[in-house]
Amino acid sequence: MEQEVRELALKIFKRKLNFTFKPGVSKDVIDQLVASEPFQEYIRLAEKQLEKRAKALAVNKHYPVIEVPADGNSGMSWGAYVLCFVYSKHRGNFVLKGYMREVQAYLKKNYTHYFCNCSMQYMGSHRDSWSFWKEGIGVHEPNRYKKGRSKEDMQFVVRPYVSWSCSDEEREKADEQSLRFKRMPKRWIPEFDNF
Numbered sequence: 001m002e003q004e005v006r007e008l009a010l011k012i013f014k015r016k017l018n019f020t021f022k023p024g025v026s027k028d029v030i031d032q033l034v035a036s037e038p039f040q041e042y043i044r045l046a047e048k049q050l051e052k053r054a055k056a057l058a059v060n061k062h063y064p065v066i067e068v069p070a071d072g073n074s075g076m077s078w079g080a081y082v083l084c085f086v087y088s089k090h091r092g093n094f095v096l097k098g099y100m101r102e103v104q105a106y107l108k109k110n111y112t113h114y115f116c117n118c119s120m121q122y123m124g125s126h127r128d129s130w131s132f133w134k135e136g137i138g139v140h141e142p143n144r145y146k147k148g149r150s151k152e153d154m155q156f157v158v159r160p161y162v163s164w165s166c167s168d169e170e171r172e173k174a175d176e177q178s179l180r181f182k183r184m185p186k187r188w189i190p191e192f193d194n195f
Contacts (some may be wrong), residue, residue: 004050005043005046005047005050006034006043006046008046008049008050009034009039009042009045010030010034010042012042012045012046012049013039016042028125045117055063063085063093063094063095064094064095065094065095065096065097066094066095066097067097067098068094068096068097068098068099068102068103068106069098069102070098070099070102071101071102080099080100080120081098081099081100081120082096082097082098082099082100082103082118082119082120083095083096083097083117083118083119084097084098084103084107084116084117084118084119085116085117085118086107086111086114086115086116087114087115087116087185087186087187087189088111088113089105089112089113089114089188089190089193090111090112090113091111091114093186093187100118100120103118106175109125111133112133113133113188113192113193114133114183114188115130115131115132115139115158115188115192116130116131117129117130117184118130118131121155128141130156130184132158132192132195134195136160136161137158137159137160137161137182137195138158138159138160138161139156139157139158140156140157140158140159141156142154142155142156143156154182155181155182155185156179156180156181156182157177157178157179157181158179158181158185158192158195159174159175159177159178159179160173160174160176160177160195161174170179177194177195179191179192
């Protein structure tokens with residue numbers, strides 16, 4: 001565990017300061033850096049990050065975990081490592097672990113009637129992305145940073161996508177079909193069958 005904390009702290013240190021070690025830097029120099037007082041802040045950040053990961057795994061340990069193998073193709077787009085929490089109608093809840101492109105392809109190939117939250121991990125930080133199995137349906141997160149936000153801004157919305165140039169009738173129809181949640185459900189609900 002101590003080695004894992006140290007490695008993560010070094011990654012956070014490099015990322016935050018946009019820093020790289022010269023090739024051939026000795027282990028003693030790195031040890032001195034890690035032992036220095038200012039570096040202890042990065043150690044604390046790494047410990048917090050690992051603690052969050054452990055809590056997330058403990059909460060979701062009852063979900064089956066499926067490892068999705070990487071296909072070996074390099075590429076920047078869709079290359080983030082993800083934990084994808086899938087809530088499906090026919091197969092229950094489960095977790096997919098792998099890279100975003102492969103996880104999305106695996107889901108589309110093997111499942112229908114699901115929604116999912118992909119938590120993308122990169123060097124100690126993460127970002128969430130929600131998606132719905134059916135094309136043209138979006139899951140929109142609350143807008144917590146909007147000034148003068150209303151109750152509707154603080155809700156998750158599942159609704160059909162509409163073009164900015166669509167007619168008023170199309171927009172009204174999408175608004176009627178929209179579902180709003182304070183928190184997204186942790187299972188498939190019958191209302192999702194209406195899409």
